[in-house]
Amino acid sequence: MMTANEIRDSFKQFFESKQHTIEPSAPMVIKDDPTLMFTNAGMNQWKDIILGTRSPEPRRRADSQKCLRVSGKHNDLEEVGNDTYHHTMFEMLGNWSFGDYFKEGAIDMAWEYLVEVLKLNPEDLYVTVFEGSKEEGLERDDEAAGYWRKHVPEDHIINGSKHDNFWEMGDTGPCGPCSEIHLDSRSAAEKAQVPGRTLVNKDDPQVIEIWNLVFMQYNRKADGSLEKLSMNVIDTGMGFERLVRAIQGKQSNYDTDIFQPYIHEMERLTGLKYEDKEQHNGSVDVAMRVVADHLRAVSFSIADGQLPGNAKAGYVIRRILRRAVRYAYTFLEQKEAFMFKLVPTLVHEMGDAYPELKAQQTLISRVIKEEEEAFLRTLDKGISMLDKAMDEMKAKGVKTLDGEQAFRLFDTYGFPLDLTQLICRENGFTVDEKQFDEEMQKQKERARNAAQKESSDWVSVEHPDGGQQTEQQFVGYDYTEYECRILRYRKVTQKKNSYYELVLDYTPFYGEMGGQTGDCGVLVNEEETVNIIDTKRENNQSVHIVNELPKHPEANFMACVDTDKREGSAANHTATHLLHYALKQVLGEHVEQKGSFVSPDTLRFDFSHFQKMTDEELRAVERMVNDMVRQDIALDEHRDTPIEEAKKLGAVALFGEKYGDRVRVVRFGNSCELCGGIHARSTGQIGFFKIVGESSVAAGIRRIEAKTGRECEEMLYQLEDTLRAVKSLFNNAKDLQGVIAKYIDEHDSMKKEIESFQAQAVERLKEQLLSKVQEVNGMKMVSAVLPITPDAAKDLAFKLRQAVPERLLCVIGSHHQDRPLLTVMLSDDMVSEQQLNAGQMVREAAKLISGGGGGQPHFATAGGKNIDGLSAAVDKVVSIATSNT
Ligand code: SER
Numbered sequence: 001m002m003t004a005n006e007i008r009d010s011f012k013q014f015f016e017s018k019q020h021t022i023e024p025s026a027p028m029v030i031k032d033d034p035t036l037m038f039t040n041a042g043m044n045q046w047k048d049i050i051l052g053t054r055s056p057e058p059r060r061r062a063d064s065q066k067c068l069r070v071s072g073k074h075n076d077l078e079e080v081g082n083d084t085y086h087h088t089m090f091e092m093l094g095n096w097s098f099g100d101y102f103k104e105g106a107i108d109m110a111w112e113y114l115v116e117v118l119k120l121n122p123e124d125l126y127v128t129v130f131e132g133s134k135e136e137g138l139e140r141d142d143e144a145a146g147y148w149r150k151h152v153p154e155d156h157i158i159n160g161s162k163h164d165n166f167w168e169m170g171d172t173g174p175c176g177p178c179s180e181i182h183l184d185s186r187s188a189a190e191k192a193q194v195p196g197r198t199l200v201n202k203d204d205p206q207v208i209e210i211w212n213l214v215f216m217q218y219n220r221k222a223d224g225s226l227e228k229l230s231m232n233v234i235d236t237g238m239g240f241e242r243l244v245r246a247i248q249g250k251q252s253n254y255d256t257d258i259f260q261p262y263i264h265e266m267e268r269l270t271g272l273k274y275e276d277k278e279q280h281n282g283s284v285d286v287a288m289r290v291v292a293d294h295l296r297a298v299s300f301s302i303a304d305g306q307l308p309g310n311a312k313a314g315y316v317i318r319r320i321l322r323r324a325v326r327y328a329y330t331f332l333e334q335k336e337a338f339m340f341k342l343v344p345t346l347v348h349e350m351g352d353a354y355p356e357l358k359a360q361q362t363l364i365s366r367v368i369k370e371e372e373e374a375f376l377r378t379l380d381k382g383i384s385m386l387d388k389a390m391d392e393m394k395a396k397g398v399k400t401l402d403g404e405q406a407f408r409l410f411d412t413y414g415f416p417l418d419l420t421q422l423i424c425r426e427n428g429f430t431v432d433e434k435q436f437d438e439e440m441q442k443q444k445e446r447a448r449n450a451a452q453k454e455s456s457d458w459v460s461v462e463h464p465d466g467g468q469q470t471e472q473q474f475v476g477y478d479y480t481e482y483e484c485r486i487l488r489y490r491k492v493t494q495k496k497n498s499y500y501e502l503v504l505d506y507t508p509f510y511g512e513m514g515g516q517t518g519d520c521g522v523l524v525n526e527e528e529t530v531n532i533i534d535t536k537r538e539n540n541q542s543v544h545i546v547n548e549l550p551k552h553p554e555a556n557f558m559a560c561v562d563t564d565k566r567e568g569s570a571a572n573h574t575a576t577h578l579l580h581y582a583l584k585q586v587l588g589e590h591v592e593q594k595g596s597f598v599s600p601d602t603l604r605f606d607f608s609h610f611q612k613m614t615d616e617e618l619r620a621v622e623r624m625v626n627d628m629v630r631q632d633i634a635l636d637e638h639r640d641t642p643i644e645e646a647k648k649l650g651a652v653a654l655f656g657e658k659y660g661d662r663v664r665v666v667r668f669g670n671s672c673e674l675c676g677g678i679h680a681r682s683t684g685q686i687g688f689f690k691i692v693g694e695s696s697v698a699a700g701i702r703r704i705e706a707k708t709g710r711e712c713e714e715m716l717y718q719l720e721d722t723l724r725a726v727k728s729l730f731n732n733a734k735d736l737q738g739v740i741a742k743y744i745d746e747h748d749s750m751k752k753e754i755e756s757f758q759a760q761a762v763e764r765l766k767e768q769l770l771s772k773v774q775e776v777n778g779m780k781m782v783s784a785v786l787p788i789t790p791d792a793a794k795d796l797a798f799k800l801r802q803a804v805p806e807r808l809l810c811v812i813g814s815h816h817q818d819r820p821l822l823t824v825m826l827s828d829d830m831v832s833e834q835q836l837n838a839g840q841m842v843r844e845a846a847k848l849i850s851g852g853g854g855g856q857p858h859f860a861t862a863g864g865k866n867i868d869g870l871s872a873a874v875d876k877v878v879s880i881a882t883s884n885t
Contacts, residue, residue, distance in 0.1 A: 382413030403435020568600030
């Protein structure tokens, strides 16, 4: 039987023999693409080729791509675990033709691979073809059906709807009809009873799609219409896990050698059996599948540089991790962090194929463990909240938990509905599911409205002298001004604001990428000047953001970058490289870049390191960077270098970054990195480097914030000004530190003296007030307005309570530095027997001093703004008390 690794290799070898170039997998976490968070299909990394903005050579390619389907158009999350063939993370085997072979070639090769190489039985294979769609104005794909007839009998060709047989990457973008190959792996007896063709696309676990051949012919535009692509593209995707299951003759993807190691390890760790249907609602197997699947998704994301977090991609990863935690918690009896214990198994299984896992094993384990622990604490809180809600329901005789509460549990504590339902059911309650769904819907709409961003289609600009260049040339490494024309533009509307995006033929503008913010500047000619407020990067191009379109977009312009800002960013980016180098020297080689942000006036650098940096380490790093700054090391840049050569130069590559075959190497002395950013011409341009913050961002990840050059100069001036001002307060004393220390000593001893005077004064006041206690309605009443501090008033009230333990009503109006305060103290019997409440009385009377407050039944205070009302407020408390006794 072929192992999973052998199957993967055989796919690559087969397509290599068909003249395909074998490509590495792109990272699973996508950076620098505003339209997609995760790679959800093998074709993502070729999107720009398909849309014609990057050269298609070589035209035949194949790969195995790590994908994640948990958000957006393709989302399988809730299915995972419940069945045996959905996954969040999976590998997709694919082959591509960019304007080379089309339907016939794709169909013939797919068939040859499945039947000749993998030896699948043709009788078990069914294929689908697009049946056409009236609303799209598209005919049935007779062409594909014709080619399939060469390989399969007519009754193995099945028409499929637009839903199943028209593949689209997202709401807009490349798309086209597709043919899927389905495999019937049921027993002979079952096949004899029910023909396989009736089970295709019917969610039968044994008759499943294994390969999707997409014939990309169109681009879906924002208005919903389809436009023909300039070349035909083949995009095929075969779910690796499903294929392995078919070849290994297993009933479930989880029974293959891809997943079994995790299941065995979980059985060993928990003492439970995967097959055991007697325990935990029969959900042990579901939970083990969930954990095995999610472990892979979360670990690969972390290795690609995406940590669990509160927003965007980070939040998606956090949700996946939490889903695993609560399955393990509920069905595998794991009340403590558990999933991280499986990381060694993962690294053992996949670390050879994906070295990023091996290199970052410690980080992955730590992050997962810490996230698990944090969520388990939240789970505990949620469970006690639910217990309380159930107690209340019991008291009221209610049997259904309302949907709003269930939703609150979901929203604040990450409690999925099924967990709430399970706990409720165990206690004899149900959950109002409909109401929960409504709340969920409302929240989705809120989120959609907040994020809604609509882009119109690109409008091509016709130039008087023709010429239809579509690829943009970036010239920003050498120029900050360049003559250009606008190739196309589109309008974008977000939250009622709108702006335009422009693509130029030549541009010196750097689009936001790799943490460096985009350039701003102007487009100018004799007629007009248009401000470029930002530049983003999309599909490998700089996209320039402007508030207004030029009046004559077809004209020639000069594109001029704001060089002040550009130089600030460049210096900060170079400083980031030096910082990265110095951190490795000072802390060790385990330091890996985990995030970076570079703008004209600041820089931020996240990296793996497991404890807080000491002051000495920070200084050592600063000194090393500043030494390199003073050496004024010139930029040594190698553009368009083969990646192998770059590695020989010792260039540091980052995990989770997508590098092509040819890369740019940026070197400043010993610091050598693969980088596409804009840099200083020499380190001297940094001027000076100063760390201004060091903190933790997640388990095992530290963040440094720093400033350079002019920003440091400003910081220094500010420091100097402050110091000068402080000195002048101390008569420009020479030994400023000594003088301040002496002042502090004096201040402390004076404070002590004042406190003791105050205590004596309070003691005297107490005696005076005690001599004036009035008996009213059986109460011993003390009231006064006094010029004392809030602390003294409190102290006095407590002393009086000690002296008069029964029937005491004490009301003190005090004022200090123009602030009035009302203090009410009662002896306990006044609360328990007379039902008086100091808090209520003080709240009522505080209105007279324009203030508010509260406290406990026996002691309460209220501050205010109006001193003149103080004695009226005291009287008010007295009158409330007397009328209630
Ligand atoms: N893009 C298609 C899919 O993801 C084929 O690769 O299914």
